[in-house]
Amino acid sequence: MNSLAYALLSMLVRKPCSGYELKHLLEVFWQAKHSQIYPLLTKLQQDSLLTYELVEQSGKPNKKIYSITDKGLAVLQEWISCKSALPVIRDEFLIKVYAIWLVDTQSAKRMFEERISLFRKQVNYRLNEIRGMEEEHRNGIPDISSRSFGRYILFQRKLRQEQEEIEWCEWVLALLEENQDSRLEEVKRNT
Amino acid sequence: MNSLAYALLSMLVRKPCSGYELKHLLEVFWQAKHSQIYPLLTKLQQDSLLTYELVEQSGKPNKKIYSITDKGLAVLQEWISCKSALPVIRDEFLIKVYAIWLVDTQSAKRMFEERISLFRKQVNYRLNEIRGMEEEHRNGIPDISSRSFGRYILFQRKLRQEQEEIEWCEWVLALLEENQDSRLEEVKRNT
DNA sequence: TACCACATGTAACTCGTTACATGATTCA
DNA sequence: TGAATCATGTAACGAGTTACATGTGGTA
Numbered sequence: 001m002n003s004l005a006y007a008l009l010s011m012l013v014r015k016p017c018s019g020y021e022l023k024h025l026l027e028v029f030w031q032a033k034h035s036q037i038y039p040l041l042t043k044l045q046q047d048s049l050l051t052y053e054l055v056e057q058s059g060k061p062n063k064k065i066y067s068i069t070d071k072g073l074a075v076l077q078e079w080i081s082c083k084s085a086l087p088v089i090r091d092e093f094l095i096k097v098y099a100i101w102l103v104d105t106q107s108a109k110r111m112f113e114e115r116i117s118l119f120r121k122q123v124n125y126r127l128n129e130i131r132g133m134e135e136e137h138r139n140g141i142p143d144i145s146s147r148s149f150g151r152y153i154l155f156q157r158k159l160r161q162e163q164e165e166i167e168w169c170e171w172v173l174a175l176l177e178e179n180q181d182s183r184l185e186e187v188k189r190n191t
Numbered sequence: 192m193n194s195l196a197y198a199l200l201s202m203l204v205r206k207p208c209s210g211y212e213l214k215h216l217l218e219v220f221w222q223a224k225h226s227q228i229y230p231l232l233t234k235l236q237q238d239s240l241l242t243y244e245l246v247e248q249s250g251k252p253n254k255k256i257y258s259i260t261d262k263g264l265a266v267l268q269e270w271i272s273c274k275s276a277l278p279v280i281r282d283e284f285l286i287k288v289y290a291i292w293l294v295d296t297q298s299a300k301r302m303f304e305e306r307i308s309l310f311r312k313q314v315n316y317r318l319n320e321i322r323g324m325e326e327e328h329r330n331g332i333p334d335i336s337s338r339s340f341g342r343y344i345l346f347q348r349k350l351r352q353e354q355e356e357i358e359w360c361e362w363v364l365a366l367l368e369e370n371q372d373s374r375l376e377e378v379k380r381n382t
Numbered sequence: 383t384a385c386c387a388c389a390t391g392t393a394a395c396t397c398g399t400t401a402c403a404t405g406a407t408t409c410a
Numbered sequence: 411t412g413a414a415t416c417a418t419g420t421a422a423c424g425a426g427t428t429a430c431a432t433g434t435g436g437t438a
Contacts, residue, residue, distance in 0.1 A: 002397070003283050010290035020417050029285040036398060038419060059407060061417035073293075080287050080294060083305075087282035092194050092275040094220040094348075098341040099201035102268055105335065114274075144296065144370045150289040153366075157285075157359045164355045168348045175344075179335045193425070211389050227426060229391060250435060252389035 001075070003085075004032055005040060005049075009068055009076040012050065014147045016067040029154055041066055049075055105180050112169045112176070119165050126159045192266070194276075195223055196231060196240075200259055200267040203241065205338045207258040220345055232257055240266055296371050303360045303367070310356050317350045 007030045011022055019038050026032055041064075044050045049072035052064040068076070093115060100108050133152050134140050142148040198221045202213055210229050217223055232255075235241045240263035243255040259267070284306060291299050324343050325331050333339040 003281065003286060004397085006283075007286045007289075010286050013290055013293065018417075019419095020415095029289065030281060031279055031398095033399060034418075035400080035420080038417095042419095057416090060415090061405075063417060076290060077293055080290060081298070084283040084287065087280065087284065088222055089278065089280055090194065090221065091278035092197075093278065094345060095194060095198045095201050096271050096275065097345055098198075098220065099204055099267060099271060100341045100344075101336055101338055102204065102264075103271060107272070108335075141366075144299075144367060145292055147292055150291045153291075153359075153363055154285060154288055156362070157356075160355050160359055161352060164351050165348075168344075168351055171347070172344050175332070176335060195425080209389075210391095211387095222426095224427060225390075226392080226428080229389095233391095248388090251387090252433070254389060 001079075004030065004036065005044060006076060006079050007032075008037070008040065008044065009049065009072050010150075012066055012068040013073060013076060014151075016053075016065045018055075018063040018065055020063065022066075028151070028158060044072070048072075105176055105183075109173060109176050112173050116166055116169045116173075119162050119169070123159065123162045123166070126155060126162060130155050130159065192270075195221065195227065196235060197267060197270050198223075199228070199231065199235065200240065200263050201341075203257055203259040204264060204267060205342075207244075207256045209246075209254040209256055211254065213257075219342070219349060235263070239263075296367055296374075300364060300367050303364050307357055307360045307364075310353050310360070314350065314353045314357070317346060317353060321346050321350065 007026060008022060011017060011025050017025065019034065019041050022041075023032065023034050023037055026037075041050065041052075045052055045066070048069055050066045051069055052066045054062060055065050056062045093111075096111065100111070103111075130152075133142065133148060133155065136148070137143070137146070142152045198217060199213060202208060202216050208216065210225065210232050213232075214223065214225050214228055217228075232241065232243075236243055236257070239260055241257045242260055243257045245253060246256050247253045284302075287302065291302070294302075321343075324333065324339060324346065327339070328334070328337070333343045
């Protein structure tokens, strides 16, 4: 049982899904390729933590709709109360930032501007998703006992982090511009 | 050449380090075990991206101090201008949050309180590190052309994200308490 | 007395990615 | 006509973790 297995269980406890659907739902908080998801679903089903039903479709490929079993639920609930491993972040951009002094100010600025535009897109996407979720609930936000509560607060978290990333980039850009200005001043003084 | 290899190069371009030292410096933005770092350093040295010097010590084990070569620098600089892969985050806590509706409000609150205390510790640690860096530079922050600039802004980013995490947890706790209060009201009305 | 910091390395394993494989439908 | 969406699967490889292995000196 690895983290991905628990991630799948925690999504199936909300509602039965196909592997394909799980892959997309997973993207907010745990990225995995289909080549990792499908074999794991089979394994979890063999361990009787999941069951599935074959749904025949016309015009589309058939699919397997997985549901969690009582055993699966028990395993998940036990795991939730265990203490979690420390978060791991792997972001190539941060490596490049570490060595940013190697490139000229113009290139550095471009790197951060691109990062901002990437995160702006993600923020817009996230706002739409949150709006969609809020429309499904009369009083704005899903109730704590609702199956969507966890998903909703995770989206809010992601949104906050993306917005924070943009603010940090803007802070760095301001530092870079200050530096450029002061260098220009120097050039002026020397002419 | 994987991301970790570039991470090592980007640290060695600042100053020569031992594998042991690299492991610790790495922790801010790319986590790796020594069992992954040491063989990779050997490989990079064989590819002549790095060289090393054996430093004999008394009372402590001997160490290898690695330095980047011209070839290593060229490889790193070329990579910096390539576009980066999307960041990957793997955080077990987020999986548990997804399935939070399975546990009672008290347990949920406890989970978020523990998360806050974990992040508060990290914030304090980060503040100390930043203070240390700022003391090394007369005008408060390292210059852009300084080798410490990248490291400094990465620490600032980490700090922001950790503070944001705490704020998010506090927002969730407020939601949980609201819910508890309204349930209490209901109980009162029914008695 | 037991653990932590220093310091490096290998072996066996699990986790995760890339590539291979198939095939209908819809949209630009 | 070419790409994207739906839908599932396997094989080979690369990335990352856990465990094994060694040894001194400081400190709680």
